[in-house]
Every structure is written in structure tokens, then in C-alpha cells.
Amino acid sequence: MTDGWRLFKRAAEWLIEAVVRLCGWSAILFIFAIFFFIFHKTWPLFAEGFDLREFLTSARWQPTSTVHPCYGILALLVGTLAVTGLAMALAVPLGLGAAVYLSEFAGGKTKEILKIVIELLATVPSVVWGFIGYMVLGPIIIAVTGAPVGVNLLNGGIILALMSVPVIVSVGEDALKAVPDSYREAALALGASRWEIVYRVLFPAAKSGLLAAVLLGVGRAIGETMAVLMATGHAAQIPHSLLDPICTLTATIAAELGEAPRDGTHYRVLFLIGVVLFVITFIVNLTADLVVKGIRTEKE
């Protein structure tokens, strides 16, 4: 081997390492760039004495009012939490049930076909989901419940649930599959029924993975924009029933940012809502991390 060849190999090695390292660091770089961008946009608000208390505690969202502009996001926050909560109430049993069926009960062809279909469900774009909520689910809700309007909390919750189910199923199934077969065999040997195996053995053993599946579903639901914008009716009020139209944080940004005068108060407040969303997703992720870690140390 000549020296030139060796040098070339070392240079190539170094280059590849550098590229891979850059890939790794770029995620952090991007997140900081986004952080910086959003905070940079909101910062001047505080210089001009923005009322943060009103922002967090008022349910009145009238940013373009000529009488008294008011930037309270309580209704939007409640809307986001309500629709996410409802979606999870529907999606978690459905998703975990499907995951259990796929990993423990379905076999051969059925399993393969189901998995492909569920993965296909995950690829449906969110505007299509929104459109389904608008055009199909809305009239059904009116016909079944007699509600005056079909785009509401219930509609948004169902659509979001359908969108989160594929995530919960695929991650949940992986978690269940990761439980060693020896656990199942041991349970069978003790005379446990199939249901007992699932409930008493698999669920505790796959706890952290299943929790991750649920939290990924929550993340999917909180961050979703286009589908909820269309399916929830987009009315900035605190809902009193499942059939009230609501408005979420994400949908508000998407709907209003394009037309808001650049660098005006309204524009900056929309970025501040972005900060609030950042904080919420951060808390969700952190909780997930801590819980999963807690479970791990408990095991050891």
C-alpha cells in the first residue's frame, strides 16, 4: 500500500466522520435556530409592556378589534387541551387494542395486510383528514346528534384520534413484540389465559414502550394544524359541550399569520403562541423521558 493511498483513506475517513457528525449536530442547530427565530420575533412585545397575564388568563381573543384589541389565549389553550384529550380518550384504547391484536392474536396474512393498511392510514395528508371532517363527518354529526353545526370539538377529536391511531399502533406493537417469548411461555405454563397474559404480563413488561406510544400520539395530536383548523369550526370560545365549535393554538397561527401586518403586535403575539406550543411539547417530551427513565431504574 502506497503512502498516497493511505493518506487518501485517512482523509476519506475524516471526511465521512465530519459529515456524520454534522448530521448529528444539525438537529441541535436547527432547533436552536428555530428557538432564536421565534424568541427574536416575540421579544419586542415585552419591551413595549405586553400584558402577559391577560395573555394567559383571558378567554377573549380579539386581536384585530378596533374597540379594544385583546390577546387572551385561554380559550385557544382550552380548545387545544380539550380536543387532544378527547382524541386520546378515543385513540388510546383503539390503538393499544389494535397493537395487542396485531402482536398477540393476528397471524400470517391477516397481520401483514393489517399492518400495511395501518401504515397507509399514517400517510394520509392532514388536509385530506380535515376535508373528511368538513365534508363527511360534519353532516353525519348533524344528522346523528342534531347539533346545529357539524364542525366542532367532537369532529376534531374523532379526526385527530384517527390520525394518532397509526402512530400508537406501530410503536405499541413494537413494544409488545420486544417482550421476550419466555415471559409468555412462563405465563402459559402457569395456566394463564390469553387475556391474563396480555393484561398481567405483557402490559407491565412493555410499560415504557406503550407509554412512549401514547405520548407520541399526544404529540401528534397537539401539533396537528390543518386538520383541526378545518374540523373544529375554529371559534375562539371555551367549549361547554362536545358539540361546541372550538379553536386551537396551532390553527390560530396557521389561519392568522398570513394576513397579519408584519411585525405588528398581532403578528408578534402569534409567535408568542408558538412559544407556548414549544413549552407544551417540551413538557410532554420531558414527562415522557422522565417516566420512561423512572420505569427503567425501577426495573433495575
Added chain:
Amino acid sequence: MHWKSGWLAALLGCLPLAFGGCWSSSGSSSNTICVEGSDTMVNVAWAWAKRYKKDRPAVTVNVSGGGSGRGIASLSNGTCDLADSSRDMTEEEIQRIVEKYGVKPIEHIVGYDALAVYVNKENPLDSISLEELAEIYGEDGKIQKWSQLGVKLPGGDAEITAVGRQNSSGTYTFFREHVLGNNRDYKANLLSQNGSKDVVLLVAKTPTAIGYSGMGYKTGDVKVLKISPKKGEPAVEPTIENAKNRSYPLTRPLQIFSRGEVHGQVKKYLDWIYGPEGQRIVENEGYVPL
């Protein structure tokens, strides 16, 4: 329907449009004209650009929507030549252009849009007054049920579902000014739709709904109401004639803003829009020519 992507994408979209490949020609010898702005006007802006390109292949007109605010911001950044707008410019927006370019933005009115009030086609109502609309849409409004308008809908005494636009839209502002008056806000449970088409679609799917949107968005699934300025006065239908002679109360201008006087290709383009060809397109797209 405006396919706006997720909020993150919306945020990223606000990064400088440096990668958009669309730079202002500012009336120089360049043969590309950039137009950006209002979603209300994007259909007609597209139709103009297409027709203009067909007749003058040497000139390209790039059109993008994204909202009046975005168009006006691009105008002051210098990334577009003309900004379509469905609202007036704010004092701040004007100031920014004056500071940067030393010229005042100029407003060009290129047509009119009549804002129609739609109800579901099952609804027996034919006309409504501006006062009644104000009580339906306004904060603490007195009209909440269809029975208060003497309308009987199948399925009992239904509540009125008021459908409107998102609060940063020019249409929202126009309706507030001309129906609610400047001292009144919309009620909180207004269904704020994200586009002119969405309003009509939702009204078509909701028997209890009432909504406002440009008259160009009328479809067979909804009914357009006649509007009277006051209860008891004759109600007027939103037609091109009635909008032209101003007897229809909800008529608004379609505005295009430029940085100061226009020159070169941009001036030629605007002159063409004012000409017979451009005005015919305004009418074809469901708006009212000058």
C-alpha cells in the same frame, strides 16, 4: 381552500424569501413581474397573469397568495413589485415603505367585489337587513335563533350558526366596518373560516348556517340573500349591476399596492389590467369590473 401547511411550516415560511427565486424588477428592464398578497384576489391575479403571458410571452408574471399582510411585507422588503390586498394598508406599513424607499405606496383600485350573504339552500329566508346581520354577528347580539327572523327550519327552533372569516382577513375587517360598525366586535363563537371558499362550503353542509363571502364563490348548494340597508326598505340582490351602481350595500374595492409610481413593465401590466382585456377577466372571475 388554501392549503396552508402546519404551523412550523408557517413559521419557516416567514424566513426571508431569499430562496423563492422571485426578485423585484422595480420597473427596470427585467421581464419578470412579481405579484403577491391577498387570498381573496388570488384567483383573479392568476387569471390576469396567465392571459398576459399568453399575449406577451416575453413577460412573466409570478403570482403568489399567502395573505394581504404577507404581500404588503414583501412589497416593503422589495421581493415583489405589486401587492394584492383586500384591506387598506396600516399606518405602520405605509411608514415602513416611506422610510425605506422615500416614496408613498400607491393604491390602485382594479375592480370591485360584492360581499354576498349566504344561507343553506334549504333555508326559506330570502332577504335580511344590515341591522339584523349586526345582531347575528355582533358581540351580545340579540338574534340567536332562526325563529327570531320568522324562519322555521326543520328540526325545531334552531340556533343560528354564524360563519365568517379569520380575524386577520380583509373580508373580516370589511364586514365588521360595514355591518357591525367600528365600535363593535364579533361574537366569540363566530366560526372563523380560513378562506372564501370554505365559508360557502360550510354553509352548504350546515342547515343552520349563515355566512358571508365574495359573490364569485356562489355555488348551487347555497342561497344568496338580498340585503336591505334597514328593515322594511327594499332588499337588493348582489349582482354586477347593483354593485356597479352602488345600490348593493356590501361592495368593496379590489386593491393593488405599488411602491410609488409604477414604471416600465409593471406600468404596462397595470394599464393592461385597467384595459378591456383585464376588466373582462375581473368579470369572468365573478368580481365587478370598474
